[in-house]
Amino acid sequence: NAGVTQTPKFRVLKTGQSMTLLCAQDMNHEYMYWYRQDPGMGLRLIHYSVGEGTTAKGEVPDGYNVSRLKKQNFLLGLESAAPSQTSVYFCASSYGRHTQYFGPGTRLTVL
């Protein structure tokens, strides 16, 4: 099993550009999450999903949108990137109320 994979690993955007980050899991997990990691601030939840076709806002949802059209995939979109969105983005998944398994991360720089 690959576990949780994220695409791409690195990306540089210009202010105002858009992009989509893809997260895929092969563990048949119901729950999926998107976090951003910034120095000294730990991991902050952006959006999450408790099942296919459902999404909900986390702690810092502004400027991001998500979709969960298939159980194994969770997409994070930035419609108009801003320098404040420069961060490392992690996707995670879990089976119900158990351990969250994290992907390797995507390092995004917005110029």
Add this chain to the structure above:
Amino acid sequence: QQQVKQSPQSLIVQKGGISIINCAYENTAFDYFPWYQQFPGKGPALLIAIRPDVSEKKEGRFTISFNKSAKQFSLHIMDSQPGDSATYFCAAGFIKAAGNKLTFGGGTRVLVKP
């Protein structure tokens, strides 16, 4: 507003020493307290977790101590090894709530010197 405060931000310990990381939380409704370990360039991975009905949990060289009245919990790494050098995150969540959302502390970078 950070609901989980973690300290210190970094610490250096000699091989064989004890590393201690502390966390304090505000929401008394939290009922699940995991610790995650993250190596450079990798995603975090669950290290150990505790529920508030126990005061201590030990797994190998890693021990969580939990003080419900003080709303604090800590991670002790005994006999620290260079391979333990990583960033450690405490977190708090609601295991009975749908979504199993976690609130993370700011992280502690641990360096174990040989």
